[in-house]
Amino acid sequence: MKKADVFEFYRRLAEANPHPETELESGNVFQLLVAVVLSAQATDAGVNKATRALFAEVGTPEQMVALGLDALKQHIRTIGLFNTKAKNVIALSEALVADHDGMVPADRAALEALPGVGRKTANVVMNVAFGAETFAVDTHIFRVGNRTGLARGKTPLAVERKLDAATPQPFRLHAHHWLILHGRYVCKARRPECWRCIVADLCAFKPKTPPPKTAASPPPA
DNA sequence: ATCCCGAGGG
DNA sequence: CCCTCTGGAT
Numbered sequence A: 001m002k003k004a005d006v007f008e009f010y011r012r013l014a015e016a017n018p019h020p021e022t023e024l025e026s027g028n029v030f031q032l033l034v035a036v037v038l039s040a041q042a043t044d045a046g047v048n049k050a051t052r053a054l055f056a057e058v059g060t061p062e063q064m065v066a067l068g069l070d071a072l073k074q075h076i077r078t079i080g081l082f083n084t085k086a087k088n089v090i091a092l093s094e095a096l097v098a099d100h101d102g103m104v105p106a107d108r109a110a111l112e113a114l115p116g117v118g119r120k121t122a123n124v125v126m127n128v129a130f131g132a133e134t135f136a137v138d139t140h141i142f143r144v145g146n147r148t149g150l151a152r153g154k155t156p157l158a159v160e161r162k163l164d165a166a167t168p169q170p171f172r173l174h175a176h177h178w179l180i181l182h183g184r185y186v187c188k189a190r191r192p193e194c195w196r197c198i199v200a201d202l203c204a205f206k207p208k209t210p211p212p213k214t215a216a217s218p219p220p221a
Numbered sequence B: 001a002t003c004c005c006g007a008g009g010g
Numbered sequence C: 001c002c003c004t005c006t007g008g009a010t
Helices: A003-016 A029-038 A044-057 A061-067 A069-076 A082-099 A108-112 A119-130 A139-148 A156-166 A175-185
Strands: none
Touching: A003 A175, A029 A044, A029 A061, A029 A082, A029 A119, A044 A069, A061 A069, A061 A082, A069 A082, A108 A119, A119 A156, A119 A175, A139 A156, A139 A175
16 A cells, blocks of 8 residues: 555544544453453453453452452353463463562563463553554454555564554554454454445455445345 | 364344 | 454464
8 A cells, every 4th residue: 555545544544533442441451451361352342241240359460369260260251262261361460470560561572471462462452551552463453454455464463564664653553443443343354344434445455345235135935 | 273262243 | 054253372
């Protein structure tokens, strides 16, 4: 995508949503970290439903360790991959207590060293909690970047580097959220809603999907 | 490359 | 039914 088009692309997304925020609910940085870990291959809405009750009881790594593995599993049973996630959250909480004085480190490498925290999760925490200009490439951003031509690559890391290189100020801090929201609600995986997309004219995606038929399809004979 | 694994949507 | 959802560890 041409440089001028990239700027216009972000300008429109920013105009439509001046102050984008995470849809994950949390009351402090530790809870945010836990919510992001739980959000892997799960919807934000599903994570919020489970953490509502959990975060009323647990607000610190110490409290998470005290809660224990089995009780944590009960809380997050409705989320996919809950067994692995519960184990990681307990181990991560223990590591924060042991190595970071119970605080969440404002450091990408230190975050990535925590159990269950990879590059994408670390980038999200750095961006949302600490205001870093990171580009966490999830399933949405990977798809939107490749589909639109904004940032193409075969792996999430390749797309992240392209985004970092291509994204100008003043859009760098919130680029992550604008692209996520665009991917979640408009540039969807299954059936992108190109007919109501505000950047469709800048997009490389050829088969622009038409609006759905208003009339119901006839019942099978 | 494969496993982890549940809810919601089309 | 099948696919998708802010992935990470082996």
